[in-house]
Amino acid sequence: MTGMTIAALAREGGVGVETVRYYQRRGLLDEPDRPTGAGAGGGIRRYGTDDARRLRFIRSAQAAGFTLEQIGELLALDATDDRARARQLAGERIAELDAKIEELERVRASLRRLAVNRRPKRTPYRRAKGTPFVEQRNGYDGRTVRAGCGVGRA
Numbered sequence: 001m002t003g004m005t006i007a008a009l010a011r012e013g014g015v016g017v018e019t020v021r022y023y024q025r026r027g028l029l030d031e032p033d034r035p036t037g038a039g040a041g042g043g044i045r046r047y048g049t050d051d052a053r054r055l056r057f058i059r060s061a062q063a064a065g066f067t068l069e070q071i072g073e074l075l076a077l078d079a080t081d082d083r084a085r086a087r088q089l090a091g092e093r094i095a096e097l098d099a100k101i102e103e104l105e106r107v108r109a110s111l112r113r114l115a116v117n118r119r120p121k122r123t124p125y126r127r128a129k130g131t132p133f134v135e136q137r138n139g140y141d142g143r144t145v146r147a148g149c150g151v152g153r154a
Helices: 006-013 017-026 049-063 068-080 083-117 132-137
Strands: none
Touching: 006 017, 006 049, 017 049, 049 068, 068 083
């Protein structure tokens, strides 16, 4: 697919046009020159398959958790064939992911313990001795206060 408009490039990469422009401002994507002249395609920038491939790489690197700064460095390293630094960045990201996975596994274990150990007990509701219900049944008229009850004054 060659000669794509920015809208077609955005569709190809699964992003919006403004995202493509943002990547261009950040220096992650090239902004092709605007052609001059009259005609059907005059003045409209065109993008090629390399641009679409680079956009898909940016999106997949973001999905893997790389920052835009790291993605920029990876793209620059690709141009210089510095594979050692690219492997180092990938290794650092793997270590970050491993730490996040350990944290999430601890959270999951905690939630499982909570779900298993904290089931509500199904006991019938009983009123304690000295509550108004029990005292009314025993002849209490509610006008005097028993010690420690905390309801009203005699």
